Amino acid sequence: MSRRRFPWYLITGLLVGLTAALVYTWLIAPVKYSGTSPASLTLAERDRYRSMIALAYASNGDLGRALSRLELLGDVDPSAALAEQAQRYQVGGLPYQEVRAIALLSSAISARGIDFLQTAAAATVTAGIPGFRETQTATYAISAGTATQLAIIKPSSTPLITFTPLPTSTPEPTLGAPFSLKTMEQVCDPEEPLLMRVFVSDASSKGVTGVKVIVTWADGSDSFFTGMYPEINRGYADFRMQEDVEYSLQAGDAGEVIGPITAGKCSYADGSPYWGGWRVYVYQP
């Protein structure tokens, strides 16, 4: 009685064919993408695109156009994506102008409370960018105080755009009076030890985005910008202090030099010590 052997050679044949085809399709002749949307760009290229949008916004002040452009990137929360990019760029030491432009756009979007509701059920909006071959669907829910307004841009067969710079409600640094100390207080927060929180506001107590804050100490200095954390405050920035180091702080190039600021000691309920932080409120009189 002869036992039929399993036809392993057939499996081998399949595997040989499959392997050869995958090598060919993935390595030798991979799919070439063309005509892709910016949403499919690499992270670095998306950053570059976003950065250009912010710089263009800083140049023309047209928030509507900037929003249309941002929509192409498909970010769930464009404001957060911009804020996160601004932080990365700042850490990476990229030019001040670029970091500030990104932070400003992030702040402008969050200030207007514009939500991207990318749903087909919503109004069809022609992206306000010239030359578009397709329409985008989106609703901009612009909340102004308690009232909510739907801004619907009707699709147009002619891809024209009205180039109207929109006024922005985001307070930006101006050439007004130099920033001065309003008040500062020591904070005991075991969750955030040694943290110097800086709040920069204008005369009407609104947070101001894009203000350069310079922190100096005996053998060094650092600078950063407000507006990176719009979810906290548009004029907020923070700095991690070192123990037993005296710092001085200046908001804006001509601002009042505030200091010395040194991390103080706080204590838990059981008496054990930990390092506290500071809250520094700066304003433009």
Place this chain on the structure above:
Amino acid sequence: MRQTRVFWFIICILIGLIAGLIYGWWGNPTLPAKTNLPTPRTDYNNNYVLMTAEVFRVEKDPASAAVRLLALDPHDPLRPVQEAILTAQENGYNNTDITLLADLASAMLSWQTVPTVVNR
């Protein structure tokens, strides 16, 4: 018997090849994560050029504009601007935008033709 086995072996290789081609090109192609700026649709690229032109209007710095445009064409910053102008005219961009693009094009042209000083 042996010929039959060789026949079915070849058939299996072919089946594997076809299945692999379908999977590799349609089922699970190489990710577009390597897409760089020149690959998006032409109108997106034109939009990038327009943004560069908007920034250039304020900055007036042809070198910075050229660096930005080199992301689209690593050899010639002028070419994407020329393409954008053509597309702008075809698609009926408004005059403000076309003027911006034209200004950028002429700046790129001047920037490229600036004579290089050679120290002898």
